[in-house]
Amino acid sequence: MVHEAPLRARSAETASPDEGAFGVIARGLSKRFGSVVAVHNATFSLPSQGVCGLLGPNGAGKTTTIRMLAGVLTPDAGSLSLAGVDALREGGRVRKSIGYLPESAPLYPELTVREYLAFRAGIAGLDRRAARDSMDEAMHRTDVARFCDRCCGALSKGMQQRVGLAATLLGQPAVLILDEPSVGLDPGQTLAFRELIRALGETRLVLLSSHLLAEVEDVCSELLIIARGRVVAHESMEVFRRRARAGTHHRIESERSFLSLPEFRGLCDEATERPLPDGWVETRFTSSDPRARELVGRALLGASIPARVLEGTDTRLEQVFVALVEKARRENEPRRDNEPRRENEVSATEVVR
Numbered sequence: 001m002v003h004e005a006p007l008r009a010r011s012a013e014t015a016s017p018d019e020g021a022f023g024v025i026a027r028g029l030s031k032r033f034g035s036v037v038a039v040h041n042a043t044f045s046l047p048s049q050g051v052c053g054l055l056g057p058n059g060a061g062k063t064t065t066i067r068m069l070a071g072v073l074t075p076d077a078g079s080l081s082l083a084g085v086d087a088l089r090e091g092g093r094v095r096k097s098i099g100y101l102p103e104s105a106p107l108y109p110e111l112t113v114r115e116y117l118a119f120r121a122g123i124a125g126l127d128r129r130a131a132r133d134s135m136d137e138a139m140h141r142t143d144v145a146r147f148c149d150r151c152c153g154a155l156s157k158g159m160q161q162r163v164g165l166a167a168t169l170l171g172q173p174a175v176l177i178l179d180e181p182s183v184g185l186d187p188g189q190t191l192a193f194r195e196l197i198r199a200l201g202e203t204r205l206v207l208l209s210s211h212l213l214a215e216v217e218d219v220c221s222e223l224l225i226i227a228r229g230r231v232v233a234h235e236s237m238e239v240f241r242r243r244a245r246a247g248t249h250h251r252i253e254s255e256r257s258f259l260s261l262p263e264f265r266g267l268c269d270e271a272t273e274r275p276l277p278d279g280w281v282e283t284r285f286t287s288s289d290p291r292a293r294e295l296v297g298r299a300l301l302g303a304s305i306p307a308r309v310l311e312g313t314d315t316r317l318e319q320v321f322v323a324l325v326e327k328a329r330r331e332n333e334p335r336r337d338n339e340p341r342r343e344n345e346v347s348a349t350e351v352v353r
Contacts, residue, residue, distance in 0.1 A: 023048045023175050023205030024069060028078035031064050038064040040229045042078070046222075048174070051201035053216035053237075054209040056226035057325055062209050063103075063179060065226060069207065070100040070177050083174040096125065099173035103180045105164025109153025113144055113163050116152055120167040131170075138166040141196060157184030165193075169200075176206045182215060194219050213317050217241070225321065227328040243320045250293055252283045253309035254300060259283065263299035267292050280308070 024046040031039045039061040046052050056062045067073040068080065071091050080087040083097040108116055117138065121131035139145040142162045147155065152163060161184050168176055178197075182190055197219045200206050210216050216223065216237075223240050225233040233240075257273060258264055264271075271285035289295070293312050300307050 021048055022046060023083060025081040026078065029068055029075045029080060030077040031068060031073060031075055037229050042231050044224060044231055044234050046205055046207065048205055049201065049203065050221045051197055051206045051208055051219050053220035053223045054207060054226065055213065055216060055223065055321060060226045061229040062226055066177055066179050066209055070098055071095050097174045099168030099176045101164050101168045101178045101181055103183065105160050107152040107160055107163060110151060112151055113148040116163065117167060117170065121170050124171045126171055134170045138169040141169065142166040143192065158186055158189050161185060174204050176200060176204060178206065179209045180211065182210070213321060217317060225324055227325040228332055230328060232328040233324050240317065240320065248287060248292065248312055250285050250287065250312040251309065252296065252307055253280050254283065255280055255306040257281050258300060258303065258305050261299050261303060264296060267295055
């Protein structure tokens with residue numbers, strides 16, 4: 001059982017007075033569009049360095065949250081600080097500290113890559129020498145220098161994404177906000193992109209929104225999950241992995257019950273058993289010990305209890321994510337007193353306890 005990570009956001013209310021130590025501090029951010037509440041009371045803080053993954057199902061409020069952080073949308077309620085600056089009072093100053101890449105890179109198809117980056121450097125307020133140096137570094141890091149004289153409209157989707165990423169790096173922003181940045185990249189480009197994101201996270205905050213949990217797991221040090229406009233989990237990637245490791249399910253068919261064996265009681269988190277038609281017993285249990293099946297097998301052998309099935313299934317990170325989202329859905333749509341639980345309904349507590 002994992003106790004270290006409650007299903008709550010890390011409270012920004014407890015942030016240190018030195019807010020400059022945080023890349024982002026959001027308190028009670030809310031945004032609605034007409035009668036639709038896109039984000040409700042989002043509160044979280046992110047460090048000034050590292051890579052944070054932003055996950056959520058479609059329609060969860062991820063893009064709205066990103067746009068509020070990037071200064072594209074103004075929250076209806078709450079407060080927001082980026083790189084130690086009040087984003088709602090000093091928006092212009094904050095935007096100079098942010099590199100924002102939306103899901104589709106905002107390119108001008110008639111401009112060459114070099115012309116487009118020069119245009120973006122001018123918008124960022126860089127002088128000619130600083131713009132040249134920043135462009136050269138950004139093109140080198142994103143591997144776009146080799147086609148910098150081609151028009152943006154003639155590039156593949158993957159190349160366009162890399163040009164967009166290069167533009168976000170101009171001026172060395174303290175916070176990078178990337179919305180699905182690896183869309184359209186081939187496998188080789190994807191690996192190089194992930195290496196770049198990890199390197200960027202060593203010197204600044206990178207907020208990475210992605211539908212690819214494998215990508216988030218590979219590059220992120222912490223995870224922020226949004227569902228139905230609410231923050232439902234905010235924890236380190238290692239704690240999130242431990243949720244999956246703690247959810248290993250085992251099934252054993254033995255000639256007789258073995259729940260009373262002292263060796264088993266020390267391994268088991270939860271266990272149930274039922275008789276089978278031929279008189280044998282099926283036992284199902286969960287354990288956080290990676291050697292559980294091996295140890296149970298030895299215990300059965302020592303007790304002279306024959307077993308014909310001994311198998312297990314590790315909970316996937318995707319299952320943990322789905323369970324968190326499902327739990328949030330049920331909590332925000334309370335079941336009527338007389339409404340039974342559906343037989344095939346996902347039990348989030350079984351995965352994220």
